[in-house]
Amino acid sequence: MTDKAERPRSSHWRGFPVDLGWRNLAVSTRLACAAVAALAIAYWLELPQPQWAVLTVYLLTQSSAGAAFAKGTFRLLGTVIAASCAVICVKLFAQAPVPLVGTAMAWMFLCYYGATRMSNFTAYGFMLAGYTGLLVLFEGAVDPNTAWQVALDRTTETSIGIACATLANALVLPVYAGAQLRALVAGAFSRLADYAATALTSPTGIENVIRLRSDILRAVTKFDALRSYTMFEAREMRANDAVLREIAREFLTVLSIERGLYVRLTDVRGAEGDPLTARLAPVLEATSATLDAIAHNPNAFANPERLRADLAMARRRLAVFSREIEALAGEAPLAPLANTALVVRRAIKMLRGLSFVALTAQSTFRPAAPSGMARSRPRLAERREAVLQGARAALAVLALCVFWYATEWDQGIAGITGLALMSYQCVNTDDPEKLGWPYFRAVIAACFCAYAVKAFVYPWLEGFGMLATFLLLVLVPLGILIGTPRFAKTAGTFTIFFVACATTGNVYDPDPLTFANFCFGLVVGMFVCLMAARLLPVTSQASRRLAYRRTMHQLLPEAAAGPRPARRVAREIVDLIVALLPHLSSVRQEDDVFLRGMLCSASSALELGRLHQAVANPALPPAGRAALAAGLSRFAAIFTALPERAEPRREALELGRAAIGEMWTALERLDPPAGSPAARAVLHAASGLRFLLDRFELDHAFLDRSFSS
Structure with a gap:
């Protein structure tokens, strides 16, 4: 009621x-x-x-x-x-x-x-x-x-x-709905910061991570309803529709980053005695402390300048450590180096997303500028x-x-x-x-x-x-x-x-x-x-199935083949998630599998885009560029023709995994000079492949299904 x-x-x-x-x-x-x-x-x-x-x-x-x-x-x-x-x-x-x-x-x-x-x-x-x-x-x-x-x-x-x-x-x-919307955005931001802090430092806090993610998704679902009600209130209480939609997208983007980051950190922490892990731990603890202070400060969102300054300082700390990792490229083993580089890079992207929300939210209650964008069909x-x-x-x-x-x-x-x-x-x-x-x-x-x-x-x-x-x-x-x-x-x-x-x-x-x-x-x-x-049961299953097929058969292959910017592809996947959020419940296992898989698909699109940038990077050795280009084309072809039936589908997914594995093997065979631009280019490409390989491990329940039932 x-x-x-x-x-x-x-x-x-x-x-x-x-x-x-x-x-x-x-x-x-x-x-x-x-x-x-x-x-x-x-x-x-x-x-x-x-x-x-x-x-x-x-x-x-x-x-x-x-x-x-x-x-x-x-x-x-x-x-x-x-x-x-x-x-x-x-x-x-x-x-x-x-x-x-x-x-x-x-x-x-x-x-x-x-x-x-x-x-x-x-x-x-x-x-x-x-x-x-x-x-x-x-x-x-x-x-x-x-x-x-x-x-x-x-x-x-x-x-x-x-x-x-x-x-x-x-x-x-x-x-007023405008006041409720302000409070909802601020509360969701605090939970998002808490979610990020928990994932960075708590290897056993999966229950808390899931709870916080569910709270954030419920808040994002409420955004649209409250936004639409503000048009019936005073002008200063009305929400800028375009800005609020961007905030909702960024919330989901940060969630997608955080999930992969949490799992990758679990593997990194498991490498006891690794010097990279020992060097990474204090950096992540400092970042988590910053996020935890933001999450538990009720006035943090009301002071966007201070909030963005704190997040920028945390990003700079991670960026300094990232340069230290890059300096080891070609000297340390590629696998642990790529794992660490992936963690740092995605943590930086997560902080950038939080900063974007903090900055954009200040425009939520300003009159919207005229938009020439037509409504999607x-x-x-x-x-x-x-x-x-x-x-x-x-x-x-x-x-x-x-x-x-x-x-x-x-x-x-x-x-x-x-x-x-x-x-x-x-x-x-x-x-x-x-x-x-x-x-x-x-x-x-x-x-x-x-x-x-x-x-x-x-x-x-x-x-x-x-x-x-x-x-x-x-x-x-x-x-x-x-x-x-x-x-x-x-x-x-x-x-x-x-x-x-x-x-x-x-x-x-x-x-x-x-x-x-x-x-x-x-x-x-x-x-x-x-x-x-x-x-005559009627559910959103048809929309879910269409979103799944469009993501797996069209959008991810487009990101792999490179005809469209990866960020636009990821944005479209997030839009599909936003449209389905009112019909999804994180307490239902099937819905949770679908939601986690779609969020990870948005991140995968971005990583595929990074691999295309690596192909275009002249610093990457020619053999590496050729292997990446061939592997991405093969990956796109496999996912475009992904079968609906279970057994052929699993075989096709194994081929996709093999294509990524072959690209990884090709990068490992390269022997660029330590600390050189070529070594850094190899490291960047390897960290992107590390993420895609993770996806086949983490989201096999999502990838194995066609959601056709």
Whole structure:
């Protein structure tokens, strides 16, 4: 429901499972008062279904004023468009059931197709259009002469809820998305610095490394949503879209560097007694100390000049040591020298990435410069998933309508309502049942509680004042649960359906049988939608498969063959990761394998680019350049034609490994003068090959799979 996880909990109640801090209590009271105000206005206007005004307030519960206003704006827009279209369809097909149902299916298909293709509040607007259009269409078809009144009432009730929720968010303890975004970027940067410090010094801290990486990925996923909400806030709070996307890319780039660095350091530390390892240790410890101080200084991000100066000093320290390593080129054995050079070079690149984030983040809240860059064309897999999402919603409507017609059910409208509500939960998620069944259970609990209230409490209440007092006493505790991350989703669902079912019209007219039938219809509609989701599963697997194929069969071969700059190739791989992040979970093994492999692919593209620079370096002996050029061409050809089936695929990957191994062997055979430009060129090329060889060891689970299942 709402993202209140960012709020600090009151230290007095730290051991209690519910957040009873003053701010959460104030926000809960704000919500309850806005809901009661919306109900009062709906009663005053004598609207037939005042519950829509109340539940809209809770549907718009957000952690920032910008998010609430964005959600309210697109909810209103979706409601108005859907209601207008539904009235037209009722006038055309009210007396023709088959075209009417076909129109409803087509409308759901279009809306859920759009909801899948879009993101954030735009997707929400599409979903609300599908939901509202379906309800107005079928409610209006019952009595076509009053269809326009149904549409007007629904729009008015929704507008009242939006107005009350927006005013409450803006006037009472407003929290701005821009401020949240600033805090999120700063917090993610601190975790990124902590991640880097841990990886540099802790050979056994893999659990902590994984935890920090997951935290950073979750923060990057939130960037886009918060960025989009800032456009509804004051100009000085708005985020520069282009800058924020660069920050997200750089976060992922640093993560990709850090992973390979952590593993390479494990091997370097394993070489006990090696003089290079002994010389490297204090340099890395000093770098880690700098990063650790940054990570644990709450004001570090607020002082970018000092932050960049500290990072620059750490880079200079590593650069001095790098020159010492290069001076040993041609004198010390190539393998340990290349290992050490790779560690130092990637540590420097990691620090450079952190400096870039620190510098760029200062422009996050400056107006964006006009950009001539066209929006990239949608990928085919996204279109396919959107078609499947729309088809699933349309088929669920058809199944319920057939059941409605065959049984002459008198609660078809309730079933349509439940189906529309559950469809909203099932879109844009890889596992709709994981969200759907808890939602389903919370709705059933809300129906029982609402029935108890209507049967045993309302008969004792007289006048709106007593009703408002009772609702405040119920809604404030529920709002506190919504504000507690542990209970937020369940409490939010329960509250929405409780107010929807417990709210009555201006005249209290209890009818237990009608109420029970309505709740049964609601539950049946939800169940039909969940069954449709189970029978026609739609996931991001197609997008994942396309991203994998594009990376392995096209982008990495392009980086190896050299027609495009390696940095552009790496950037495109990172963009593929950013697009898929909302659908990935680091706690799922398959997702973690995919994510780690894609991050490492971005780094591999950069290393392939370095090898091309080595081929073009005249200081590298001709035999080395010829071996690298031939090996890169062979590597590109192997990956371009990488088979999908397991056994031929493993054979092809072994050929790729062999191609890199042959390049390494060719470099080892060279005997350039110690400390010469040729020796340094050999060392640089060898460190790049060392990284690619690591990839076959670390990411065999990623490389061996086609992610086609």
